[in-house]
Amino acid sequence: MITVSRFISNSFFDMFIVSKSPLKIKQKCDILFAKFKKGKKMTPEILDLLFPNKLPTVAEIESKYPPRQLPEGAVVSRLAPSPTGYLHIGNFYQGFMAERLAHQHNGVFFLRVEDTDQARKVDGAVEVVLNALAHYGIHPDEGRTLKGEVGAYAPYTQSERKEIYQAYAKELVAKGAAYPCFCTSEEIDMVRKIQSKQGLRTGYYGHYAKCRNLTDDEILTNLKAGKPFCIRLKSTGDYSKRIVVDDLLKGKVSLPEYDVDVPIIKATDGLPTYHFAHLIDDHLMQTTHVVRGEEWLSSLPLHIQLFNLMGWQPPKYAHHALLQKLGEDGKRRKISKRLDPEANIAYFAEHGYPQDAVLEYLLNLMNASFEDWRKQNPTTPVLDFPMDIHKISNTAGALFDMIKLNSIAREVVARMTAEEVYDKVLTWAKEYKPEYATLLENNREKCIAILNIERGIGAKSRKDLFKWEDAKHEMEFFFEAPAYDESLLAPMTHEDIQKVASEFAAIYEPADDNQAWFAKVKQVAEQNGFAIDMKAYKVDPSGYKGSVADVAKILRVAITGRTQSPDLCSIMKILGKEEVVERLKI
RNA sequence: GACCCUAUCAUCUAACGGUUAGGAUACGGCCCUCUCAAGGCCGGUAUACGAGUUCAAAUCUCGUUAGGGUCGCCA
Secondary structure (H helix, E strand, O other): OOOEEOOOOOOHHHHOEEOOOHHHHHHHHHHHHHOOOOOOOOOHHHHHHHOOOOOOOHHHHHHOOOOOOOOOOOOEEEEOOOOOOOOEHHHHHHHHHHHHHHHOOOOEEEEOEOOOOHHHOOOOHHHHHHHHHHHOOOOOOEEEEOOEEEOOOOOOEHHHHHHHHHHHHHHHHHOOOEEEEOOOHHHHHHHHHHHHHOOOOOOOOHHHOHHHHOOHHHHHHHHHOOOOOEEEEOOOOOOOOEEEEEEOOOEEEEEEOOOOOOEEEOOOOOOEOHHHHHHHHHHHOOOOEEEEEHHHHHHHHHHHHHHHHHOOOOOEEEEEOOOEEEOOOOOEEEOOOOOOHHHEOHHHHHOOOOHHHHHHHHHHHHOOOHHHHHHHOOOOOHHHOOOOHHHOOOOOOOEOOHHHHHHHHHHHHHOOOHHHHHHHHHHHHHHHOHHHHHHHHHOHHHHHHHHOOOOOOHHHOOOOOOOHHHHHHHHHHHOOOOOOOHHHHOOOOHHHHHHHHHHHHHHOOOOOOHHHHHHHHHHHHHHOOEEOOHHHHHHOHHHOOEEHHHHHHHHHHHHHOOOOOOOHHHHHHHHOHHHHHHHOOO
């Protein structure tokens, strides 16, 4: 069991320590806390001016978030998207990884909405995310779900948690671990420019942290002047010292301590920044594993510092490499929302990629052993694959490979029955091509017969249809006689073509099996001076008008309007005698 | 500029310090064949570079180079 021990003490920091050995942690906290003894503690008057609203106490908040009752080793993880109306393939990849980790380890996967940037917020964006996940059969156990908000650690939307963050921030300010900063963004920009010019690290640290040691009077003056302020962390980090963190994917990572006094509460709206929200939420919600992109690695020392400051056990971190794409300049770059349509997970649904193909492709990027597993378990559901977080390759980000995805999609579709394919195509069409859905619905049996052409079991199946948007093109000549284009048959003469077509039409019998059908093709070939023995023809083509392949080509072009198609005999059977004869009238 | 991550075929990757460096995709060839898509068989292509440690290095260490990331009151 994960236990949260709470023991009575005067120290705020002692009140909610996640650990099996509270004493040890308590000592650690005391040491950390001692750093603030010298720091400035706010007077209650100033504190009330900084946080004028009535806030719950941290003890009250803590008491509302009881320990999770989960088996030993259970993983609690989450997807925490910003509601921008768009789910990036990278976020989906990350969420899927977190979901697998949690669900394969008796745990909980929850969805938390990180809407602290009100400017980027878009209505209905949470549904976009949830629907995208649901499309792939991924359902959060907790947090924002399609059934509403679920779980004991609510609210799961950060903008609704404002006073929680403020309560903790207030405590930090009271203890001298955080302070109000009245610098304007212009001032901060100015400092950054100067630092940049001098070749220094940019940021609010050291003597650049102007507001770090304001006197009570100065603070009061600023407050009375109505100056907006953010709350900054009073960093305890020393940039010349290093911290080593054990990352689940990266291994031991050595980084400089974080000495920048980052804002934890924004001046603009009183909402927290990512760092602070991560700290508070993942503590209260008892996240055990944070899976996220490598772009967060550099702020990891800050996050560790924050957890240490509170005396809380930090979660385990897994920073994965970012998905990349080959740019037009031949260089790798992040998959970009602006440049790459496939950066949006919705792209794959819109184009009718089978869900399993996308999941299999992503699992394959996580664990290369996926392909071996699939080979040995061809019919096992994809989510039964035991994804191993420790086997995720610790390399540079993979290039997103559409060709490989297509290849996986072919295999996925080849494993389906014609009925399954029909259902999937229909479901897709209802959403993205309604008029086509009507055609499909009115011709169910015929469509299934079409999809059954050369559909063997697994490996031997046709693999030309692998995404549903292509189904219309693959099947359309069954529903509409194609325009006849004799140029496809050059250099055969119209006379020969017409003779072949009409002679075949005269003897065509839909009941014929493939062999009987082909015998008739050969019969017509022979009658018209086409070679029926391909080998003999290849040795000496000069004695013939063409070969039996050319005869088949005539029939194919007349029937399908194309020079390439699936098995002609099967196609004719589905069309029926009348239609075949009609199409052979050239 | 500072800091961090990464470096094996074209791509995704596998390889207790000892392998003819393996697989998949892509590509090429052959077979099959009424075309195509498949399928079968075969093939070429890789340890970024330079030092060091070691009997032995893709694997450990250092440097160089290259790519990616971060340096926001965005997440």
